[in-house]
Amino acid sequence: MGVSTSRFALGILAASDQLPPACLDGLECLGELGLGGELRPVRGVLTAALVAVRCSRTLVLPSDNAEEAALVAGADLLPAQHLTELTAHLSGKERIVPVNRVPAQPKSSGEPDLCDVRGQHLGRRGVELASAGGHDLLMIGPPGCGKTMLAERLPGLLPPMTEAEALETACIYSVSRPGFEHCCWRMRPFRSPHHSASAVALVGGGSRVLPGEISLAHNGVLFLDELTEFDRRVLDQLREPLESGSITVSRASRSVVYPSRFQLVAAMNPCPCGYAGDPSGRCRCSSERQSRYQQRISGPLLDRIDLQIRIASVELTDLRFGSLPGESTDLVRQRVEGVSCPSIRPMRHAQCQDSD
Missing domain, CATH: 3.40.50.300 (P-loop containing nucleotide triphosphate hydrolases)
Structure with a gap:
């Protein structure tokens, strides 16, 4: 399936009353949805996180992309490994653990001198x-x-x-x-x-x-x-x-x-x-x-x-x-x-x- 197909899945779930439509307000979805429901990592997540912060939106994304998106200060992220994990959070049954911002790394000691x-x-x-x-x-x-x-x-x-x-x-x-x-x-x-x-x-x-x-x-x-x-x-x-x-x-x-x-x-x-x-x-x-x-x-x-x-x-x-x-x-x-x-x-x- 394509790069932003997770949003279509959430839209279908909301339209079929399996999710409350209001829970999708303010969300931007990014991620490739696998045939088994897993969210696969994609390119360009950092740019998407910057735009999401600028527009005051919450970004739904694959867990494998979470640390990358966390480089952006103030990013509101919902990382998930599977569609069921995401729907459980949106329906209030479970809570996704927020991602902390990645600190700047010091210069590598192996840098050529x-x-x-x-x-x-x-x-x-x-x-x-x-x-x-x-x-x-x-x-x-x-x-x-x-x-x-x-x-x-x-x-x-x-x-x-x-x-x-x-x-x-x-x-x-x-x-x-x-x-x-x-x-x-x-x-x-x-x-x-x-x-x-x-x-x-x-x-x-x-x-x-x-x-x-x-x-x-x-x-x-x-x-x-x-x-x-x-x-x-x-x-x-x-x-x-x-x-x-x-x-x-x-x-x-x-x-x-x-x-x-x-x-x-x-x-x-x-x-x-x-x-x-x-x-x-x-x-x-x-x-x-x-x-x-x-x-x-x-x-x-x-x-x-x-x-x-x-x-x-x-x-x-x-x-x-x-x-x-x-x-x-x-x-x-x-x-x-x-x-x-x-x-x-x-x-x-x-x-x-x-x-x-």
């Missing part, structure tokens, strides 16, 4: 500047020099999300798939799609017009490793959301606008073999071949990336003996929060919209 990155002073400085200013970042360097490690540690340097930002991001995840993981809903997302990702996977779409990676990275970081290996037409899809902070996904007669205000962090090799400019002299790529390789990325996309830095390899002896541990994520974050300009990106988007 910037002190793990040895050497790479320029790269560390680059991610710090990108975090403080909300700048998009491109790191160019040979394989194994630490580009991915630096990118993975950038979200930990960003200021904590406000509750409004966290709920907005969580709503996107709620729509994208059932079984939303609410345990880390206050942490900034980090998305790293494979370079073989299609345009639909990156920007969204499909028969259900679901959000793509750029929307799942909303208020967080979108990391594109091996940037030159992505299809150029797929990369060019990033130009609109980088300017506007949103993406319009159209399929057949349906059109959906998803927020996509993310911080782009990309990494690439300087040439096909990866060692152009390396002191070892291992690169055998001609200048023409290097130029063709770098032209895989369009000029308009590169123009939208504020910071572009070249990172060199760190010698093994320096890693083992000559490089002391760098500053920790907590220490750098404190410095970032002292100078960060969180309004830079929203201002940029507003200016682009005004110019249109």
Whole structure:
């Protein structure tokens, strides 16, 4: 049966005098009703809970979606596992236990720490500047020099999300798939799609017009490793959301606008073999071949990336003996929060919209 079929079942029960019609006043029903009467979890419960609070309505929903909906302050929820449980509550025979609001979770102790990155002073400085200013970042360097490690540690340097930002991001995840993981809903997302990702996977779409990676990275970081290996037409899809902070996904007669205000962090090799400019002299790529390789990325996309830095390899002896541990994520974050300009990106988007 369909996504909101529980409301039809309650309507039939009320129309046949098996439930008092007045008990349905002020209710909004969400949930897929199984053939055995069980209420199955659905997508988009968090958005429904926000609307229910705004309209002062009580939301009937599957028990498996209850903790997700409880993220919304002031939500009046009626979670049930089975239709009989719900009807018993509505008829006054039994009472459904209310769901407490899910508290914000602290940062995970397993979050990657910037002190793990040895050497790479320029790269560390680059991610710090990108975090403080909300700048998009491109790191160019040979394989194994630490580009991915630096990118993975950038979200930990960003200021904590406000509750409004966290709920907005969580709503996107709620729509994208059932079984939303609410345990880390206050942490900034980090998305790293494979370079073989299609345009639909990156920007969204499909028969259900679901959000793509750029929307799942909303208020967080979108990391594109091996940037030159992505299809150029797929990369060019990033130009609109980088300017506007949103993406319009159209399929057949349906059109959906998803927020996509993310911080782009990309990494690439300087040439096909990866060692152009390396002191070892291992690169055998001609200048023409290097130029063709770098032209895989369009000029308009590169123009939208504020910071572009070249990172060199760190010698093994320096890693083992000559490089002391760098500053920790907590220490750098404190410095970032002292100078960060969180309004830079929203201002940029507003200016682009005004110019249109």
